[in-house]
Amino acid sequence: MPASSLDQIVSLCKRRGFIFPGSEIYGGLANTWDYGPLGAEVKNRVKREWWNAFVRSRGDIVGLDSAILMNPKVWEASGHVTSFADPLVDCKSCKERFRGDKLLEEKLGVEAAAVLKLDQVKAMLDAEEINCPKCGKRDWTEAKQFNLMFETKQGVVKGEGSSIYLRPETAQGIFANFRNVLQTQRMRLPFGIGQIGKAFRNEITPGNFTFRTREFEQMEIEYFVEPGKADDAFEEWRTAVWDWYTGLGIEKDHLRIREHEEEELSHYSSQTVDIEYEFPWGWGELFGLANRGDFDLSQHEKFSGEDLKYTDPDDPEKKFLPHVVEPSFGCDRTVLTFLLEAYTEEELENGDVRTVMKFDKRLAPVDVAVLPLSKKEPLIEKAKEIQQMLLAETNLVVNLDVTGSIGKRYRRQDEIGTPLCITIDFGTIGEDKEQGDPDTITIRDRDTLKQDRIPIGKLREKIAEYWKN
Numbered sequence: 001m002p003a004s005s006l007d008q009i010v011s012l013c014k015r016r017g018f019i020f021p022g023s024e025i026y027g028g029l030a031n032t033w034d035y036g037p038l039g040a041e042v043k044n045r046v047k048r049e050w051w052n053a054f055v056r057s058r059g060d061i062v063g064l065d066s067a068i069l070m071n072p073k074v075w076e077a078s079g080h081v082t083s084f085a086d087p088l089v090d091c092k093s094c095k096e097r098f099r100g101d102k103l104l105e106e107k108l109g110v111e112a113a114a115v116l117k118l119d120q121v122k123a124m125l126d127a128e129e130i131n132c133p134k135c136g137k138r139d140w141t142e143a144k145q146f147n148l149m150f151e152t153k154q155g156v157v158k159g160e161g162s163s164i165y166l167r168p169e170t171a172q173g174i175f176a177n178f179r180n181v182l183q184t185q186r187m188r189l190p191f192g193i194g195q196i197g198k199a200f201r202n203e204i205t206p207g208n209f210t211f212r213t214r215e216f217e218q219m220e221i222e223y224f225v226e227p228g229k230a231d232d233a234f235e236e237w238r239t240a241v242w243d244w245y246t247g248l249g250i251e252k253d254h255l256r257i258r259e260h261e262e263e264e265l266s267h268y269s270s271q272t273v274d275i276e277y278e279f280p281w282g283w284g285e286l287f288g289l290a291n292r293g294d295f296d297l298s299q300h301e302k303f304s305g306e307d308l309k310y311t312d313p314d315d316p317e318k319k320f321l322p323h324v325v326e327p328s329f330g331c332d333r334t335v336l337t338f339l340l341e342a343y344t345e346e347e348l349e350n351g352d353v354r355t356v357m358k359f360d361k362r363l364a365p366v367d368v369a370v371l372p373l374s375k376k377e378p379l380i381e382k383a384k385e386i387q388q389m390l391l392a393e394t395n396l397v398v399n400l401d402v403t404g405s406i407g408k409r410y411r412r413q414d415e416i417g418t419p420l421c422i423t424i425d426f427g428t429i430g431e432d433k434e435q436g437d438p439d440t441i442t443i444r445d446r447d448t449l450k451q452d453r454i455p456i457g458k459l460r461e462k463i464a465e466y467w468k469n
């Protein structure tokens, strides 16, 4: 059962070192979050799974790591300068600013709110009697378009730098490098370019923890196909992405696919579907799949004056701009989804409730915890020896946890989702036959709570078997 409230996850993340409020010692900076040691590990694992599944193991996709700062013409060509905006309304009473469509979403549903025209937003807020969430009054301005791009200055002389944008999506770095990749990697259609990286949007109403922030990470693929073949690729990607999420432990019932209405489509897209997750506050976008046609490549041809056409290797007379299907994943939203989905409260036989993060074992931040039963020196020494052996002979993250009673340590490891705990006791070091034979340890499974006593010599084999299943 996933977390039923966001607070459960926010507090566990802070308590256990997954995610901290940003700049906390200075009183924070609203809606910024820092991934702590465990969160950074989970996030890296999500990125690793994504990269392995979509870039390394397919054979038709190559990777890229392009710059965040790009020539401003890129954003003119892409349409972001003119069209990347949300409807902003001001509360005249308390001066707070809101996204008009988001205020309406709760009442009308996402489909109805997303297709409203700019000049309909204020009238709908009044008609639906939606008051300011901050001061409770209803005194809205007309909605105006608010561009979400972060602008900054490049250059060392104060006041004289030229304006430049932080990229609002990683996708344009891919389009701008299309020809470089095509030529150097000798790619043949269909093929894709994938990249993971930061994106920045000056969101009007960030919130819901890491769901909507102004700085976030995306994992995007631009998949290039011959014109006329985009529909098939679109269907293949819809299935591949669904399978990736469910394969890593998201319940099918907690996901749904939502097709965008025509009026809702972004300026570049002829078809878009979102995969949505049932967050504690309702359904929200986790991933977007768009058919971008040849919009981006033809715009970049026009604005750069460069030839970006693909030449058919089997027929050099055949030159054309490929069409593009874009699977776009929010990395932070994906991590948040895995955190929410893993959160489980279980009643034990003795009536106690244990909180356990049931991550897929590929995503848990610690793979194995080694727990000496007491703080006695010979036990700690043996535990360190076993930890060092596993670190040297496997590529697992192996923690040594010595603080607190053994019960408390099991609870701590459950709360961070460690799949296997190894206990070293006086039997292990040959001092208490009743606890177990010399050179044997106890290995405990996070999910089944089953404990096995095995010889240390069989530990590697046991662990390998566990990770194989």
Ligand code: GAP
Pocket (backbone or CB within 6 Å): 168, 169, 170, 171, 201, 203, 210, 211, 212, 213, 214, 215, 216, 217, 218, 220, 285, 286, 287, 288, 326, 328, 329, 330, 331, 332, 333
């Ligand atoms: N290149 C296409 C594109 O950027 P998008 O739907 O605007 O499409 C893709 O963004 C994904 O990026 C979303 O599905 C979401 O997961 C993530 N995302 C977008 N804005 C975000 C924000 N402000 N905070 C966190 N994640 C965000």
